[in-house]
Amino acid sequence: MADCVETTIIGVTCGDRGQGIEDLLQQIITVISAVVVTLAVIGIIVAAVRWTTAGGNTEKAASAKKMMINIVIGLVAYACLALLASWLGIEGVTQT
Numbered sequence: 001m002a003d004c005v006e007t008t009i010i011g012v013t014c015g016d017r018g019q020g021i022e023d024l025l026q027q028i029i030t031v032i033s034a035v036v037v038t039l040a041v042i043g044i045i046v047a048a049v050r051w052t053t054a055g056g057n058t059e060k061a062a063s064a065k066k067m068m069i070n071i072v073i074g075l076v077a078y079a080c081l082a083l084l085a086s087w088l089g090i091e092g093v094t095q096t
Helices: 021-052 058-088
Strands: none
Touching: 021 058
């Protein structure tokens, strides 16, 4: 490959051809984990801004609170899936 570009998200270099499906799963899990955490942080920031700017409107405050609770529930569910994947021996979930 003449035009090989190193990618830091999945860690593939020109000479690295991987070890098969396990490496592919690790890379996919790593990317999905990064996306989930990024979206959760953005969602929590948006919910916090909505909650703060709700003023005296209880409906807006309740909606923002529900949004934040749903994000936390989603993160807990993803953490449980990550623990299950780690328990099953799929590496990459708990690696940094």
